[in-house]
Amino acid sequence: MSGSDPETVLVFPFGAVGAIWLFHVYDRLANPSPLGCGSGPRLTLGSAIAGCHVALWIALAGFASAEVRRDLGLQAVFCFALTVALAVVTNVLALLGVDAFGDGIERNNPAARRAALGAWAAVTLCAIGANLGEGDFAGTALLPLALSVAALLGASLAVSVATRGFLPIVVEREAAAGGRFATLCVACALPLARASAGDWVSFASTLGDFLRAAVAVAIIAAAAVFGERHLARASAAAIRPTLRMALPSAVMLGLGVAAFLLV
Numbered sequence: 001m002s003g004s005d006p007e008t009v010l011v012f013p014f015g016a017v018g019a020i021w022l023f024h025v026y027d028r029l030a031n032p033s034p035l036g037c038g039s040g041p042r043l044t045l046g047s048a049i050a051g052c053h054v055a056l057w058i059a060l061a062g063f064a065s066a067e068v069r070r071d072l073g074l075q076a077v078f079c080f081a082l083t084v085a086l087a088v089v090t091n092v093l094a095l096l097g098v099d100a101f102g103d104g105i106e107r108n109n110p111a112a113r114r115a116a117l118g119a120w121a122a123v124t125l126c127a128i129g130a131n132l133g134e135g136d137f138a139g140t141a142l143l144p145l146a147l148s149v150a151a152l153l154g155a156s157l158a159v160s161v162a163t164r165g166f167l168p169i170v171v172e173r174e175a176a177a178g179g180r181f182a183t184l185c186v187a188c189a190l191p192l193a194r195a196s197a198g199d200w201v202s203f204a205s206t207l208g209d210f211l212r213a214a215v216a217v218a219i220i221a222a223a224a225v226f227g228e229r230h231l232a233r234a235s236a237a238a239i240r241p242t243l244r245m246a247l248p249s250a251v252m253l254g255l256g257v258a259a260f261l262l263v
Contacts, residue, residue: 010142011076017084028101037108045100048117049086052124056082059128068131081142082127087151089119092153097166098181111169111178112246118182122152122189129193134200143203144196145211148189155188155221156181163228183249184224187256191216191263200237209263216259223251 029042036042060068060075068074082198093116100116103109126148130141159181160166168177195213200206227248 011073011080012085014077014080017087018080021087022049022083023099027107033106035108036106037104041108041110041113042092042105045105045113045116048120051054052086053079053082055124056127056131060131062079064131065134072077078127078131078141081145082124085123085127085145086120089123089149090116093119093156096157096160097170103129103170109170109173110175111173114175114178115166115169115185117179118179118185119152119156121182122185123149123188124187125193126152126196129196132197140200144206144210147206148192150194151192151210151214151217152188154187158221159224159228162225164232168228174244179245180224180227180248180252183245183252184220187220187252188217190256191259194260194263212263213259216255216263219261220252220255224248224257227251 029046037054057075060078061071068078070136093099094102098112098115100112104112104116127145130144130148166181169181191213192210195206195209198209201205210240231244231248
């Protein structure tokens with residue numbers, strides 16, 4: 001694939017959508033409401049979004065296929081595809097109640113900010129995994145990314161429906177709850193990124209890899225549901241705040257790493 005190939009035409013729609021979203025994001029970060037958070041949290045979110053793109057670009061420039069490494073047009077396509085994926089995840093989570101900007105910035109909710117950072121890190125891991133390996137066309141990277149994003153959102157929705165929703169993050173503003181959700185996203189991203197990586201063989205082979213990863217994601221989500229229900233029954237005084245995040249996070253990350261190694 002070269003810069004004149006049809007795949008690079010995708011840079012225009014992806015670039016347009018991505019640029020609009022990035023302008024909207026950084027405008028909100030630069031001009032918060034009077035009741036919004038201070039400059040530190042806003043700088044953290046802004047830097048995180050930039051860092052996601054830098055991390056992907058490093059992977060593209062150093063570890064992707066030879067064609068992608070020498071083609072700036074394709075690198076731009078995949079970086080803008082990440083922007084679109086981040087926009088989709090951010091807006092869907094906002095519809096579910098976890099609004100990184102409306103809640104995390106405008107209403108200064110640290111739990112929502114933690115949740116958003118974890119979701120963005122997870123999407124970036126999936127994008128990096130999707131771009132590791134040889135493929136015949138850009139879709140061999142974009143399809144695994146789309147499947148990964150769908151799986152992440154599905155796991156988030158399932159955990160929300162099976163527990164108290166996102167009330168601990170949105171209403172109780174519990175920072176540990178935001179951290180647990182962030183860990184859930186990253187843990188689920190590990191097997192999904194592993195399933196995305198590698199040389200393209202066929203659609204059936206890719207689907208098989210993702211079905212195995214989906215089983216791992218379901219197990220991680222079930223562990224998250226068990227932990228959230230246990231914490232909901234326990235009084236706040238019974239479990240220290242640090243343990244309310246550390247113990248469930250350790251279990252979810254352990255499952256994610258195991259799935260990464262086994263998928």
